[in-house]
Amino acid sequence: MRRRTLHRVTTRIVAGLALLGATVCATACAPLPGGRTVSVLATWTGTEAEHFGKVLAAFEDRTGIHVEYTGTRAIDETLRSDLRGGTPPDIAILPSTGDLAQYAHSGDLLPLDGVVSRQDQYGRPWLLRLNRKVYAVPFKVNLKSLVWYDRSRWRPSPQEMRDPLSLRTGGRARSVWCLGMQALRSAGWPGTDWIEDILLHQVGPEKYRKWASGTLAWTSDEVRQAWETWGRILDASGLDRQGRRVALLTDFSEAGLGLFGDPPGCLLEHQASFVIVTYPSGRDVDFFPFPSLPSGKGGAVRRSVVVSADFAGMFNATPQAKELMRFLAGDEAQRIWPAIPAGAAFSANLGVPPDVHSVKDPVGRKVADTLDGAAMVCLDASDLMPPALRDAFGDAVIEYLSAPERLPDLLTELDRVQDRVKNRWRPNEQERKDLLSFSCPGPLNRPGRPIRPAKPNGVTP
Amino acid sequence: MSTTRRTLWRLRAVLTVAVAALFVTSFWLFQGVHQTADSRAISAILEISSVRQALATADRAAVETFLGTSEPGTPGPGASGARAPEPGTAEAGVSGSGVPSPGGATLTLPAEQEYREQIQTAGLNLAQAARDDVADDVPGRSDDLQLAQGMLAVYTTLVEQAGEHYRRGDGTVGATYLWGASRLMHHDRQGILKTLDDAQERQWTWLRAQFPSTWAMRTATVCWGLCLLTTLALLCGTQVFLRRRFRRDLNPRLLTATALVLVLAAATSPAYFSGADLDEAGTMTRRVAEARKAGVEAEHDYGDERLARLLDPVCGTPGTCGPTVAKELRVRSDVPPPPVPREAAEIREVNVRMRDATEYAGLVFLIPLLSAAAGALIWGGIHPRLNEYRYRPR
Numbered sequence: 072m073r074r075r076t077l078h079r080v081t082t083r084i085v086a087g088l089a090l091l092g093a094t095v096c097a098t099a100c101a102p103l104p105g106g107r108t109v110s111v112l113a114t115w116t117g118t119e120a121e122h123f124g125k126v127l128a129a130f131e132d133r134t135g136i137h138v139e140y141t142g143t144r145a146i147d148e149t150l151r152s153d154l155r156g157g158t159p160p161d162i163a164i165l166p167s168t169g170d171l172a173q174y175a176h177s178g179d180l181l182p183l184d185g186v187v188s189r190q191d192q193y194g195r196p197w198l199l200r201l202n203r204k205v206y207a208v209p210f211k212v213n214l215k216s217l218v219w220y221d222r223s224r225w226r227p228s229p230q231e232m233r234d235p236l237s238l239r240t241g242g243r244a245r246s247v248w249c250l251g252m253q254a255l256r257s258a259g260w261p262g263t264d265w266i267e268d269i270l271l272h273q274v275g276p277e278k279y280r281k282w283a284s285g286t287l288a289w290t291s292d293e294v295r296q297a298w299e300t301w302g303r304i305l306d307a308s309g310l311d312r313q314g315r316r317v318a319l320l321t322d323f324s325e326a327g328l329g330l331f332g333d334p335p336g337c338l339l340e341h342q343a344s345f346v347i348v349t350y351p352s353g354r355d356v357d358f359f360p361f362p363s364l365p366s367g368k369g370g371a372v373r374r375s376v377v378v379s380a381d382f383a384g385m386f387n388a389t390p391q392a393k394e395l396m397r398f399l400a401g402d403e404a405q406r407i408w409p410a411i412p413a414g415a416a417f418s419a420n421l422g423v424p425p426d427v428h429s430v431k432d433p434v435g436r437k438v439a440d441t442l443d444g445a446a447m448v449c450l451d452a453s454d455l456m457p458p459a460l461r462d463a464f465g466d467a468v469i470e471y472l473s474a475p476e477r478l479p480d481l482l483t484e485l486d487r488v489q490d491r492v493k494n495r496w497r498p499n500e501q502e503r504k505d506l507l508s509f510s511c512p513g514p515l516n517r518p519g520r521p522i523r524p525a526k527p528n529g530v531t532p
Numbered sequence: 533m534s535t536t537r538r539t540l541w542r543l544r545a546v547l548t549v550a551v552a553a554l555f556v557t558s559f560w561l562f563q564g565v566h567q568t569a570d571s572r573a574i575s576a577i578l579e580i581s582s583v584r585q586a587l588a589t590a591d592r593a594a595v596e597t598f599l600g601t602s603e604p605g606t607p608g609p610g611a612s613g614a615r616a617p618e619p620g621t622a623e624a625g626v627s628g629s630g631v632p633s634p635g636g637a638t639l640t641l642p643a644e645q646e647y648r649e650q651i652q653t654a655g656l657n658l659a660q661a662a663r664d665d666v667a668d669d670v671p672g673r674s675d676d677l678q679l680a681q682g683m684l685a686v687y688t689t690l691v692e693q694a695g696e697h698y699r700r701g702d703g704t705v706g707a708t709y710l711w712g713a714s715r716l717m718h719h720d721r722q723g724i725l726k727t728l729d730d731a732q733e734r735q736w737t738w739l740r741a742q743f744p745s746t747w748a749m750r751t752a753t754v755c756w757g758l759c760l761l762t763t764l765a766l767l768c769g770t771q772v773f774l775r776r777r778f779r780r781d782l783n784p785r786l787l788t789a790t791a792l793v794l795v796l797a798a799a800t801s802p803a804y805f806s807g808a809d810l811d812e813a814g815t816m817t818r819r820v821a822e823a824r825k826a827g828v829e830a831e832h833d834y835g836d837e838r839l840a841r842l843l844d845p846v847c848g849t850p851g852t853c854g855p856t857v858a859k860e861l862r863v864r865s866d867v868p869p870p871p872v873p874r875e876a877a878e879i880r881e882v883n884v885r886m887r888d889a890t891e892y893a894g895l896v897f898l899i900p901l902l903s904a905a906a907g908a909l910i911w912g913g914i915h916p917r918l919n920e921y922r923y924r925p926r
Contacts, residue, residue, distance in 0.1 A: 143722065145682065148683055152678035153675060156675060156678055158675065255719060256683070256716060258709075317847060317852070317854035318854075319704065320707075320846075320847070320854050322715075469709075470705055474702070474705075
């Protein structure tokens with residue numbers, strides 16, 4: 072009888088302990104809200120996705136949080152459809168700050184104040200600020216005002232580097248400029264980069280700011296002059312009618328391959344720093360910064376550059392998303408990609424010096440030095456524009472390349488689109504000011520580098 | 533406790549466990565098959581393959597429209613959506629998207645009509661596929677169908693822009709947009725058709741991970757068979773024991789329980805017929821998907837040959853359209869016209885098989901009912917004998 076009682080008591084104790092263990096485990100082992108994962112959407116695929124994967128791997132190693140990464144060139148459609156379906160990614164990294172501003176305005180993009188605590192890691196204008204709240208941080212910067220060439224095929228003279236209108240093929244190639252306007256879903260943007268560079272280098276950052284923020288008309292003398300200058304540069308370089316048509320049908324990532332032909336198909340390519348990844352490895356490529364251009368009304372504008380940047384913004388404020396945002400904004404994460412040889416990534420984080428680029432990557436180091444040495448850095452104006460205007464800009468480039476005589480009509484049409492866009496989203500006074508200062512954030516001013524004196528309008532003499 | 537009482541007690545316990553195990557394995561087997569059959573994965577696969585075929589046909593039809601009517605004044609696909617005709621132009625008074633004929637009446641080009649029909653079909657099927665998508669938990673993009681919908685909107689806009697420029701007589705820019713649209717459709721890594729292909733593959737991956745295609749089906753079958761044989765053997769053994777020990781005829785309650793176990797086995801066995809139907813439906817669906825894939829390739833080849841004819845005059849001389857056209861446009865001589873799709877009969881067969889596969893799903897209620905009844909009868913059959921030995925030490 073005593074044995075039976077003992078047995079019953081023992082059984083109850085074991086059962087109780089098991090129940091307690093199960094309860095403890097259920098409480099302690101339960102995943103955090105939203106699970107231990109964070110979803111990230113960005114444009115990088117192929118080699119670029121591999122490079123970004125190294126950044127994410129460092130985050131996973133450090134935190135144990137799993138990152139679900141999706142890379143697609145159709146990021147605008149993807150993000151829009153995700154938002155429509157109520158399932159946005161936790162974090163999206165996209166180049167179009169115009170879209171980010173609209174998402175912030177609509178409340179889809181969440182403020183980062185309190186998430187990214189060390190905002191002093193960036194020069195103040197480099198953070199996308201609207202209504203005194205920070206919404207996005209630059210993760211990867213691409214320098215756009217660059218002209219690439221293959222040193223083993225041809226080296227431009229200093230005069231040719233200074234004056235693009237003087238460039239001639241001299242029988243060395245069919246055309247001076249490698250040109251490709253196709254992109255999978257947004258044709259024309261390589262041409263918009265040309266117009267932006269020419270405008271900035273002709274009339275300076277103040278006019279550029281006004282144009283980028285929609286307060287300088289497309290039909291203004293300054294903007295028209297930029298388009299006409301592009302036309303003259305192409306005409307002078309020997310790009311004939313058929314060459315223009317080929318440019319309309321050629322993908323931007325394949326246009327530059329003409330540099331490496333024997334004989335070369337073209338001698339120079341105006342393209343951003345990220346184009347390095349599309350060039351064949353082992354080639355002796357170099358670049359010179361886009362030259363200053365004299366405008367009809369004044370002298371040339373010096374040492375200003377256009378950049379594009381991929382900005383990281385948060386769409387779901389989960390603890391994991393906040394953790395990843397903090398990591399991406401910090402200098403540890405921002406050093407990883409630039410340190411990859413020929414990774415073609417640059418950072419606006421003040422804690423990431425140019426020498427983070429490997430000695431095996433002299434071109435990358437030179438791009439970083441050019442970026443650091445710029446007196447004024449302006450963001451790609453088309454990325455700042457609302458999507459409808461950005462698309463219309465790309466369409467106008469295509470039409471202009473096909474029929475330059477239509478320029479007045481195209482500019483009038485762009486003004487009309489700008490008016491329509493303004494009617495759809497009217498930024499308030501504060502938002503307008505924020506976007507205006509954001510369009511040309513200024514020099515990087517990294518610690519330890521001399522800060523150049525700048526004129527009030529931001530132009531360094 | 534007496535030996536007989538202990539044996540009876542143990543027999544009852546073992547039989548209870550055996551019936552419970554039989555219930556679990558029967559339910560696992562039956563529901564595993566029928567839940568997969570009830571899912572919409574097969575439908576989603578068929579719909580996605582239909583969308584791919586419709587879009588490939590639409591892209592070819594769009595090119596054919598412009599190839600046949602690239603002279604000024606012809607609107608082409610989507611022109612009506614691009615811009616309303618202005619009064620006084622050739623299109624004034626023409627409703628819809630037709631091409632004005634010399635007599636003033638409208639005439640819709642067959643290729644243009646085909647483009648519109650196929651885009652509409654694709655849009656409807658894509659929406660249905662998004663509703664039937666079951667593979668949310670498969671690694672990869674779970675919203676690729678939404679992405680395809682977004683990209684399709686970009687595609688139709690590009691075709692509309694091409695139509696607008698052809699209408700104005702600007703064949704160069706028209707061809708540029710048409711080339712851009714075709715690239716967006718067929719790009720081997722990021723095109724719409726590739727995105728849909730990924731979505732379809734996700735459904736297959738989901739199906740391959742479901743009960744009927746995995747080790748679980750084999751394991752459940754073996755376990756179910758063992759449980760069934762063990763239960764029957766135990767029931768027979770108990771009858772023999774009771775007959776010897778108590779010198780009585782067969783125990784009627786245990787006999788009824790045995791009959792119910794046999795009925796339970798019969799009620800579970802349709803899972804195998806349903807599984808076979810599901811297998812067959814899967815095989816047929818794969819055949820349909822493969823045939824449609826071949827159809828998409830044929831449309832692509834034919835469309836590329838047509839697109840090359842459209843682009844060559846733009847470039848001036850054939851083969852001088854630059855590296856991207858040379859790389860991506862698949863131009864072959866003597867490309868036959870794409871075959872007319874003939875999968876309708878097979879798709880009907882797939883639907884019949886899927887209906888058959890779910891026909892017995894409603895019998896699931898019998899499994900717990902029969903198991904509970906058999907268990908109760910076993911307890912009821914043994915309990916009186918146990919009572920007889922309650923106070924009889926031996």
